[in-house]
Amino acid sequence: MQPNLMKIVEESNLRKDPLEFEIGDTVDVHTRILEGTKERIQVFNGVIIARRGRGMGETFTVRRIIAGEGVERTFPVNSPKISKLDIIRHGVTRRAKLFYLRDRVGKATRLAERRPKKKD
């Protein structure tokens, strides 16, 4: 049997420390950006509204409101430019894609915070 060469190539490129997050989480995404020769960290804060694809092509979308305008950024999950992903709070969600948040403004965009599950 031939070794799956595609897998070999992709696995060596996946993150060594997989990002852990869920849809509806409010997060800080720390990205490394190069300015001239200097490297600095930029933080993008918002709610994760979607996660799509798998393997090398997997991405997640973070939405936030900046100056009254909705802004969405899509990051590749495996990008080495993402240095850190801080989860600030978990939101209660009933679907995998939170696109309905795009139609909402103000207070309606809030998600209820998810409490840790009670133990029996």
Added chain:
Amino acid sequence: MPVGLLGRKVGMTQVYVESGELEVVTVIEAGPCPVLQLKTEDRDGYEAVQIGFGKKPRRLAARSERGRVANINGRVQKQKLEAGEELLPKADCEPPVYVREFRTEGEEHSCEVGQDLTVAVFAEQSCVDVIGTSKGRGFAGVMKRHNFQGQRATHGVKRVHRHGGSIGMSADPARVFKGTRMAGRYGGVQITVRNLKVVKADEGNNILLVRGAIPGPNGGMVIIRHTNKY
């Protein structure tokens, strides 16, 4: 030109390069390619290195194919030995699926029969050319084959939405010019893509990553050579 390699297109994906940027790459399973024969000006009329790729099960390989890689103790060989002829050196490997030659034309190369060429030959190289057979599309219309616009969907166009329109003038010249682009066989021909960047040459796994697309379907045979375009 230094000797290149034969390989198999595995598929396309994307990888991160050192700077953290994404690079779109084609994965090629390249080599190991045993050197089967060195052709010489004296004996063959030209100079070339003949290499193979892939392993054919011996039960499927014809006797001539097995004889290419090993000395079969047969009638012809005995005749040659009796006549005092010297036998050609053989690679002594499994019969290859594909055999191709690289013309050397008097240039230096350090290949010897039996030696395995690997992707190490491209390790220092920044760019390569890839030669393959493009996907056959059968008898294709002008829109697919020549990127014609076709005709409108509405405004009185009837049943000719994907036609090419006029193919020439009227009573003068009263013929269709040669080379006028029309429908016909499309694809399935040899295509060379030049100057593809080598993203990675992984000798352990016989993997070559080149930037961008290469001709042919996944699993198709390709020839990889050093580029002469800079």
